[in-house]
Amino acid sequence: xxxxxxxxxxxxxxxVAATIAAEADPSRHYAFMEFCGGHxxxxxxxGLEDLLPANVKMIHGPGCPVCVLPIGRIDEAIELxxxxxxxxxxxxxxxxxxxxxxxxxxxxxxxGADIRMVYSTLDAVRIAEENPDREVVFFAIGFxxxxxxxxxxxxxxxxxxxxxxxxxxxxxxxxxxxxxxxEAPETGGLPPVKIQGFLGPSHVSAVIGLEPYDVFVEKYGQxxxxxxxxxxxxxxxxxxxxxxxxxxxxxVENQYTRAVTREGNVAAKAMVxxxxxxxxxxxxxxxxxxxxxxxxxxxxxxxxxAEKRFAVERIEASDNPACECGTILIGAKEPxxxxxxxxxxxxxxxxxxxxxxxxxxxxxxxxxxxxRAKAKREAAERKAS
Amino acid sequence: xxxxxxxxLRHRKLDLKTGRxxxxxxxxxxxxxxxxxxIFQEAFANExxxxxxxQATFAAPAHAGGRMVMxxxxxxxxxxxxxxxxxxxxxxxxxxxxxxxxxxxxxxxSASFIIEEGFPLADLKRIADTMGAAARExxxxxxxxxxxxxxxxxxxxxxxxxxxxxxxxxGVELSGDRARPGDVVIVSGSMGDxxxxxxxxxxxxxxxxxxxxxxxxxxxxxxxMIEAAAPHLRLMRDPTRGGLAATLNEIAHQSKVGIRxxxxxxxxxxxxxxxxxxxxxxxxxxxxxxxxxxxxAREGAAAVLAAMKAHPLGVDAAIVGxxxxxxQFFVQMTTSFGGGRIVDWLSGEQLPRIC
Numbered sequence: 244x245x246x247x248x249x250x251x252x253x254x255x256x257x258x259v260a261a262t263i264a265a266e267a268d269p270s271r272h273y274a275f276m277e278f279c280g281g282h283x284x285x286x287x288x289x290g291l292e293d294l295l296p297a298n299v300k301m302i303h304g305p306g307c308p309v310c311v312l313p314i315g316r317i318d319e320a321i322e323l324x325x326x327x328x329x330x331x332x333x334x335x336x337x338x339x340x341x342x343x344x345x346x347x348x349x350x351x352x353x354x355g356a357d358i359r360m361v362y363s364t365l366d367a368v369r370i371a372e373e374n375p376d377r378e379v380v381f382f383a384i385g386f387x388x389x390x391x392x393x394x395x396x397x398x399x400x401x402x403x404x405x406x407x408x409x410x411x412x413x414x415x416x417x418x419x420x421x422x423x424x425x426e427a428p429e430t431g432g433l434p435p436v437k438i439q440g441f442l443g444p445s446h447v448s449a450v451i452g453l454e455p456y457d458v459f460v461e462k463y464g465q466x467x468x469x470x471x472x473x474x475x476x477x478x479x480x481x482x483x484x485x486x487x488x489x490x491x492x493x494x495v496e497n498q499y500t501r502a503v504t505r506e507g508n509v510a511a512k513a514m515v516x517x518x519x520x521x522x523x524x525x526x527x528x529x530x531x532x533x534x535x536x537x538x539x540x541x542x543x544x545x546x547x548x549a550e551k552r553f554a555v556e557r558i559e560a561s562d563n564p565a566c567e568c569g570t571i572l573i574g575a576k577e578p579x580x581x582x583x584x585x586x587x588x589x590x591x592x593x594x595x596x597x598x599x600x601x602x603x604x605x606x607x608x609x610x611x612x613x614x615r616a617k618a619k620r621e622a623a624e625r626k627a628s
Numbered sequence: 629x630x631x632x633x634x635x636x637l638r639h640r641k642l643d644l645k646t647g648r649x650x651x652x653x654x655x656x657x658x659x660x661x662x663x664x665x666x667i668f669q670e671a672f673a674n675e676x677x678x679x680x681x682x683q684a685t686f687a688a689p690a691h692a693g694g695r696m697v698m699x700x701x702x703x704x705x706x707x708x709x710x711x712x713x714x715x716x717x718x719x720x721x722x723x724x725x726x727x728x729x730x731x732x733x734x735x736x737x738s739a740s741f742i743i744e745e746g747f748p749l750a751d752l753k754r755i756a757d758t759m760g761a762a763a764r765e766x767x768x769x770x771x772x773x774x775x776x777x778x779x780x781x782x783x784x785x786x787x788x789x790x791x792x793x794x795x796x797x798x799g800v801e802l803s804g805d806r807a808r809p810g811d812v813v814i815v816s817g818s819m820g821d822x823x824x825x826x827x828x829x830x831x832x833x834x835x836x837x838x839x840x841x842x843x844x845x846x847x848x849x850x851x852x853m854i855e856a857a858a859p860h861l862r863l864m865r866d867p868t869r870g871g872l873a874a875t876l877n878e879i880a881h882q883s884k885v886g887i888r889x890x891x892x893x894x895x896x897x898x899x900x901x902x903x904x905x906x907x908x909x910x911x912x913x914x915x916x917x918x919x920x921x922x923x924x925a926r927e928g929a930a931a932v933l934a935a936m937k938a939h940p941l942g943v944d945a946a947i948v949g950x951x952x953x954x955x956q957f958f959v960q961m962t963t964s965f966g967g968g969r970i971v972d973w974l975s976g977e978q979l980p981r982i983c
Contacts (some may be wrong), residue, residue, distance in 0.1 A: 253892075260966075290967020322853040367918060474965055611969040614958050 280602025860928020886954025
């Protein structure tokens with residue numbers, strides 16, 4: 244496949260891996276967080292951990308919109324969908340996400356709620372247009388990548404004079420989440436993990452550009468390499484982070500130059516700014532409430548706000564107390580350290596946010612990497628004997 | 629009154645252009661007899677069906693050996709018509725393949741139709757004609773059938789359920805629990821074609837592809853493999869729903885072994901690869917309807933592979949991995965990157981990702 248296979252060249256990857264191994268200082272320990280679920284997926288899917296030296300460790304971050312959506316928001320969406328006048332439209336991977344008490348959108352649909360999957364916000368507007376007697380609610384979710392399409396849908400709805408289209412907005416912001424991770428307090432007596440650099444998001448950065456990351460260099464002395472989602476992108480970006488550390492530098496660097504510019508997508512940013520405003524705070528599953536970390540529709544666009552039209556009541560629901568997602572998301576623990584992992588918590592019956600989507604840290608480890616747990620254990624046993 | 633009207637009704641042929649199935653077509657009366665006669669008997673045309681009995685009576689196949697296989701299957705595909713086939717051809721091929729994977733020679737099929745009120749007669753005829761053609765081409769007749777009509781909204785157009793029987797020659801011993809460490813895993817061709825063809829024709833997915841469903845009857849291919857190296861064949865299976873990944877996991881659990889794949893060895897068409905990339909799917913989870921997986925003792929692998937490559941439905945056959953000892957029954961894969969990963973069952977429905 245042109246323009247994709249080039250970034251999946253195994254031979255080249257092994258060459259980059261050899262360079263990382265040669266340049267990584269054996270007396271040092273390197274710990275990097277890949278923020279995005281897209282990176283987590285690439286690392287697990289292509290087995291990249293096997294190509295890295297033992298002293299280069301990747302920590303799987305919270306950049307998966309489905310994973311960080313709090314259970315209460317799913318419950319609220321299900322309540323919305325129970326309204327017989329409402330047709331709820333959602334991206335497909337939200338369908339199976341469990342709410343509290345074992346509910347989910349897919350179960351609500353089976354019980355009779357009118358819930359449909361869409362692949363684009365244009366479909367959402369079209370469905371509202373074609374069904375004037377239905378209240379069509381779009382379950383808007385995602386980081387900065389999916390925010391411009393929602394803004395565009397709202398603008399289109401106004402232009403078409405649609406009065407039956409609203410959005411249940413759950414758009415969240417990447418930089419706020421990175422700040423929350425860097426400022427995370429010690430968790431459960433564990434020492435905070437020293438993250439020495441981030442693989443910055445690829446699609447998100449195509450929209451927001453590089454400037455929002457500068458603060459992490461200036462204020463926290465962090466290193467950010469904005470990285471493409473293909474496995475070779477990831478390998479090259481890891482090498483760039485290793486080099487920054489070896490050379491004693493802290494900088495925002497751009498590996499994903501084929502899509503990301505310093506200023507980002509100016510038109511998309513302007514459209515988002517026109518339609519959306521910052522929320523004071525938003526609950527992130529696994530990370531807790533983070534100030535200024537999410538968006539809501541501006542007052543001038545309130546007629547498209549499902550939360551206002553349907554007076555959605557806040558539902559507070561908490562995760563299983565044994566769930567370690569919070570500590571896993573900031574890199575303090577690994578999936579296999581959680582006693583729910585692989586026992587009661589599997590992709591079929593996810594208990595915590597990291598198991599919910601295939602991009603979550605636990606789901607990726609379960610789906611692609613759990614054979615390593617045994618190998619590690621056996622290696623440890625061999626060492627002990 | 630009905631006495632007066634009946635002769636006229638009987639002579640009026642079904643309106644195959646604009647007519648629709650109504651509840652009378654399933655009521656057991658003349659309308660049903662007419663539907664069966666003009667659509668199904670005409671399309672399937674064989675001596676057993678022509679007898680008009682509620683069952684087919686036929687002689688036990690000569691030189692059959694001591695064993696028979698029987699299978700049953702249901703078809704609810706949406707959309708009913710897709711690039712490379714329709715629900716009818718799928719039903720014939722799928723049932724024949726389930727018989728053939730047991731190492732059997734398929735002998736006869738049955739087909740039962742559950743039709744939604746209002747379903748166009750033209751579509752029903754098209755489906756029946758395709759089934760008849762597929763059965764004739766495969767040389768496996770549909771010898772008995774049934775028709776039911778349900779009210780509008782109680783079915784999605786038409787559902788077909790089938791049964792198939794076949795005979796197994798002596799010396800052929802195939803079963804999902806027979807894979808042993810050291811055996812090799814062979815696939816008969818490219819993975820994921822059917823699933824991508826289906827997805828490309830779903831209304832809410834607006835993407836175009838030239839990929840056709842691979843739907844095909846595989847009993848000719850399996851017969852060639854059995855002839856080439858029956859004693860070395862451990863098992864055969866067609867990787868339908870859940871794709872290669874699900875089928876290999878089933879085999880690993882049944883046989884209590886692990887399986888190790890080489891990603892680079894698995895044949896996947898560039899168009900299928902591209903469509904999966906676009907939709908966020910893994911081709912190894914995508915359905916096939918005209919492909920098989922064989923596990924073969926290493927010493928018989930070359931003979932089986934040669935026999936497969938000599939058959940039109942096996943020209944792209946390839947050895948994709950081997951059976952290993954593993955008390956956790958993992959299916960693992962060495963990726964094209966040289967790293968390792970698990971190839972797991974799918975969790976729930978394979979759903980596209982958000983970003």
